[in-house]
Amino acid sequence: MRDTTDRKNLFLLVQLRWLAVVGQIVTILIVHLQMGIRLPLLPMAAVIFVLIALNIASLIQIRRSASVSNTQLFLELLIDVWALTLQLYLSGGASNPFISLYLLQVALGAVLLEAWSAWALVLVATAGFTWLIGTHQPLPLPHAHEGELFSLHIQGMFICFVLAASLLVPFLTQINRNLRARDAYLAELRQRSMEEAHIVRMGLLASGAAHELGTPLATLSVILNDWRRMPLLMSDPDLSEEVAEMQNQIDRCKAIVSGILLSSGEARGEGTVRTTVKGFLDDLVQDWLSSRSPARFEYDNTVGPQERMIADLALKQVLFNVLDNALEASPGWIGVAALRQGDNLVVAVNDSGPGFDPAILEELGKPYRSTKKRPGSGLGLFLVVNVLRKLGGTVSAKNRAGGGATVTLTLPLAALSPGGSDGDD
Structure with a gap:
């Protein structure tokens, strides 16, 4: 999950750099053409081409690699600081109002990097600022602007402020969204582990x-x-x-x-019976009916006979639990429908009982969530949800409009086949 978050953050950094490239081009053209302040266009264009090449290389890295390290993010931001330093060197040094863009790089480093690398970036940016105080190429101001130096500086500071704020807000908002998604995922993993x-x-x-x-x-x-x-x-x-x-x-x-x-x-698939999905469900229903006696039972299995699977005892017990719960809630009638939807097997168990309490539906699959007033109740659906999740499937429940409830089990057929995997855990 951390790798995924870092890849998203690197992609955001690439997007921010594209905006910075466009901003630099627009600013250079305005200053050079509209304001008449001559800038060294070739060296500044070379720096922009380096940033474009870095972005292309970063996009290739994002597509080819599943992980992005802190060192890589640190190097990317170091190159950004280097590019900013060169552009400022070519355009007035520390007197350039865009010198405050160093703070933008430092803010990004504080959010994206580990502590040691963030402080290292601060040192590099500080060294660049210090170097620019005494070493830079002065701007050749035209005579028309000689008396407007302070006004030009204020205008440049205003443009720099608007640019930095416009870049920081969406960027940091998206980063925080990525971090919140990571924290939520980690919390879910901890819950699953428990x-x-x-x-x-x-x-x-x-x-x-x-x-x-x-x-x-x-x-x-x-x-x-x-x-x-x-x-x-x-x-x-x-x-x-x-x-x-x-x-x-x-x-x-x-x-x-x-x-x-x-x-x-036994490990799943070792020594177990290989059968078809249709045959497995038909046999399971017959076994369940041999020891249970609902007043009326409707069964509809439209799964094709060509679907192969392993007769998993855990899956059989899961379906037994769902059927037993339906029988307890509705002794008069139970309906079971099995069908294929795309690459999934869907089994719906219907009953005509009182339905689920809304609180149970909100916490479906949590242990000991049950309206039955007896010790240990509420574990049936908990086991059903977890076994289905291990197989890559899902469990959903809802109350029927005409009374009763429906529990729907959805399983990828690939997880049931002899060569299938056991879900995503």
Whole structure:
């Protein structure tokens, strides 16, 4: 982010230099042609051509390089100070009212540079000013202006003031905007880091709990198998059916525990199932419906069968969380629509429940933001948002006009493909 900000600032410096070049040309022409004060045009034009060449080189650097160092910015400003010193040397030295433009260079250095280089620029500008006091080419004033020296100096100071102020205000405003954008981005990164640290702790707890649950679940499974062979239970069909259902639920718990351990211990894409997006979503919906029972469920999957992907357990759990939340809010009806939009997969989960509270919509994805009055509530959407973000996707939610809510998951298909990347983090 710092590199990006420095590149933007260098580009602003290039723009400012273009304005300075135009300003120098206009000022030289006015003084030389309109006011009749003869200036050494060739040397002054040579300095302007150096600044133009520097700008072209800077633009090439911005396009070719992703980073801009403090040293580079320092050297650019040093060349600007050198060019200003030469122009002042050729046009009256320290008596030239444009001598105060040194302050413009110092102000830019104070904003753009690190402390040591900003002070070094101050020393260079001070040395240039001191040198110009005793060494310069005097201006040959025409006889018509010999009695107007003070008035000409005041006019030059006024033009210099207007020029410096006109350049500083937009330049510093844009620099401050760049710095604020950088600070906001860094704050967002810190927030993401805190959220991801929270997820890591949750993952460690879930993995530990899965290990701890393995033994009692295995014990319960053995006991139930023994019960099923007992004559008393075998003779009672109702009890046998209930014991069989208990065994099924324990097997399901064991499968969930195994899934937690698998997803926490395997790298994505290693040992996972390669399938299609359409097949993954169809199987996921069937698995979810096998253990949940909404009164009415509508499912529309228009994704083409040619889209390949990796069956990611984390993504499956994310969609399960969204569907579970929808079922809790709206047991009577849930609608799921999956489609492709451009290069993205879009999955919309609709319900006919009471909808989201406005405060929840404003802080969507923040942990423990929930209207449910129970410990640990509000983590579902938090995990959904973070997993989608790691895959380069987004999550949005809104209340439907006719009642209920819609949660929309958008994922780049490239992140789901076997050769895809895991987002931008």
